Amino acid sequence: MSGRAPEGAGSSLFDERLSRIQRAIRFEPVDRIPVVFMGLAFAPIHTGMPLSKYVVDGDAALEANLDAADALGDFDGFNSFPGWIVPYELTASWLSRIALPGVELPENTLWQVREAEVMTLDDYDFILDHGWPAFVESYLPRVIDMDAFLRYDEWYAGGLAAATERARERGYPSVAIGGTTIPFEPLCGGRSMPEFFADLYRRPDKVKAVMDVMLPHMIELGSSSAMSGYAPGLWVGGWRSASALVAPKIWNEMVFPYFHRIVEAMAAQGLISVLHLDHDWNRDLARLLELPARSCVLNPDGMIDVRKAREILGDHMAIMGDVPATLFAAGTPDDIHAYVRDLVRDVGPTGLILCPGCDAPINTKPENMEAFVAAAHEFGVTLRGEDA
Amino acid sequence: MTNELATVLADLEEQRVYGLVERLLGDGVDPSAILAACQEGMRLVGERYEAGEYYVSDLMMSSAIFKKVAAGLGPLPGGGSAGARGKVVMGTAEGDIHDIGKDLVVSTLRAAGFDVTDLGINVTPAAFVQAIQETGATVLGISGLLTISFDPMRDTVLAVEAAGLRPGVKIMLGGGPVNETVREHAGADALGADPPAAVRLVDAWTETAR
Numbered sequence: 002m003s004g005r006a007p008e009g010a011g012s013s014l015f016d017e018r019l020s021r022i023q024r025a026i027r028f029e030p031v032d033r034i035p036v037v038f039m040g041l042a043f044a045p046i047h048t049g050m051p052l053s054k055y056v057v058d059g060d061a062a063l064e065a066n067l068d069a070a071d072a073l074g075d076f077d078g079f080n081s082f083p084g085w086i087v088p089y090e091l092t093a094s095w096l097s098r099i100a101l102p103g104v105e106l107p108e109n110t111l112w113q114v115r116e117a118e119v120m121t122l123d124d125y126d127f128i129l130d131h132g133w134p135a136f137v138e139s140y141l142p143r144v145i146d147m148d149a150f151l152r153y154d155e156w157y158a159g160g161l162a163a164a165t166e167r168a169r170e171r172g173y174p175s176v177a178i179g180g181t182t183i184p185f186e187p188l189c190g191g192r193s194m195p196e197f198f199a200d201l202y203r204r205p206d207k208v209k210a211v212m213d214v215m216l217p218h219m220i221e222l223g224s225s226s227a228m229s230g231y232a233p234g235l236w237v238g239g240w241r242s243a244s245a246l247v248a249p250k251i252w253n254e255m256v257f258p259y260f261h262r263i264v265e266a267m268a269a270q271g272l273i274s275v276l277h278l279d280h281d282w283n284r285d286l287a288r289l290l291e292l293p294a295r296s297c298v299l300n301p302d303g304m305i306d307v308r309k310a311r312e313i314l315g316d317h318m319a320i321m322g323d324v325p326a327t328l329f330a331a332g333t334p335d336d337i338h339a340y341v342r343d344l345v346r347d348v349g350p351t352g353l354i355l356c357p358g359c360d361a362p363i364n365t366k367p368e369n370m371e372a373f374v375a376a377a378h379e380f381g382v383t384l385r386g387e388d389a
Numbered sequence: 390m391t392n393e394l395a396t397v398l399a400d401l402e403e404q405r406v407y408g409l410v411e412r413l414l415g416d417g418v419d420p421s422a423i424l425a426a427c428q429e430g431m432r433l434v435g436e437r438y439e440a441g442e443y444y445v446s447d448l449m450m451s452s453a454i455f456k457k458v459a460a461g462l463g464p465l466p467g468g469g470s471a472g473a474r475g476k477v478v479m480g481t482a483e484g485d486i487h488d489i490g491k492d493l494v495v496s497t498l499r500a501a502g503f504d505v506t507d508l509g510i511n512v513t514p515a516a517f518v519q520a521i522q523e524t525g526a527t528v529l530g531i532s533g534l535l536t537i538s539f540d541p542m543r544d545t546v547l548a549v550e551a552a553g554l555r556p557g558v559k560i561m562l563g564g565g566p567v568n569e570t571v572r573e574h575a576g577a578d579a580l581g582a583d584p585p586a587a588v589r590l591v592d593a594w595t596e597t598a599r
Binding site: 100110111113115116194195198199201202203244245246247248249251280304325326327328329330331332362363364 | 401403443444445446447449450453484485486487489492535536537539540565566567568570571574
């Protein structure tokens, strides 16, 4: 989907905020460093919505996030568009079963990926023989109830567009709508990390051949899920493929080339790849210079050294982050205040979007989120320097 | 040849490891000596990890090789060297079902010769306490990947204290988001930031006790 926002519709607030985000991505001066919300499990808790409802109802999920953003401060938007259905999106990304509140878990318990070796070695051959779409169709019943999956699919076909328009009316753009990942990630989720990592050593040629079959479909997933009129980019995520987890020889062959191809394909369509990277990628930050300039936003979770990233990457790509989840859950408002101050000083003022690292967790202290927005407004203006 | 075994394991040459083990067994080498050589290989892997030459994928691969060799050797007379260095109880905190990091620490500790009782995932404070009482472990390791594990970690430390066990038990925490702030929050003794660090920590604690 590449939905365009209708001309003249929506609020001027939406346009003002979207422009602020776009200028930050382009390293243009901003009146205020944009600050975006990301608290996918925290939002329903904060607004009193049962998690069991939130995870299976895309419209409810959006409302919880809009209400939380309204209540917590003056955000410029969302990192990733929060009209979503948890098992639909996570199952597609991980090829794993998702333990859900209200199903396997108590009503207000956090959903979790139930990682196990569901995908077999024979499945590699199936993909090579029959292609990726045929495999996904045959595989999904192993990890999700298909009646539910088809219901969720219907919502994405119709309800998502309406949801993006509602967010626009409420004044909230997103940095990213839709997303994709490199072939490494769903294979890792489906095989389980221990088995997949062993595959990378035991049968690298076969795994790479499978990845090559998957790549065009991962690119198509990105293209078709983005909505450029409502958000400049889409997520291109990596979590188990992090530099700290994968030996360089494997990373250089099985990870980065696929990021490169996906980012180039998105850039050719005018889409910004939001590199939503969990864990530590410090070893390979310089490789990101090989990606087209200003075609990405680096979105770390607090484990990448963002100062080093800024030093290496310069104005090659903006950074969106990265107040750590641990700080939101276990820190104090003073901790958050100091973190944002230092982040703006060291990484801003241009090319920076302030955001929780990865995702503010379910047990975020509300006062910490309020402190985050307040600090963003305080330092996003006062420390912006000559450039602004 | 046992030196060679340690080297090829450290080099992650899986098939050569299995071939060498078979030859050594065929030559009548004591299985305990074979296990000791593999433990030496795992120690070298840990060294390379800490030197920045190896990454988590290398740790996982070495662990897979070690586990397969150890399983093939079967129970050793007198238990081999397993458990000789001390007893540890490990598990993922209540509410969290992630086990990959915890499993890697468990297998690394076992490869280093510690007797580890692995309680699995979503472990209640009471279950941790019971396991310490039953095994006489002097080290407790609690893992968590999610921030929701922080309070259960603290509750577990409190439960160990309430059971009167705390003076004889050192407690380490591990997992992606776990840092010094969390350690302080939970009242644990130290962080086992990665498998080799956890081994070093447990080694120091149990050596003091030995």
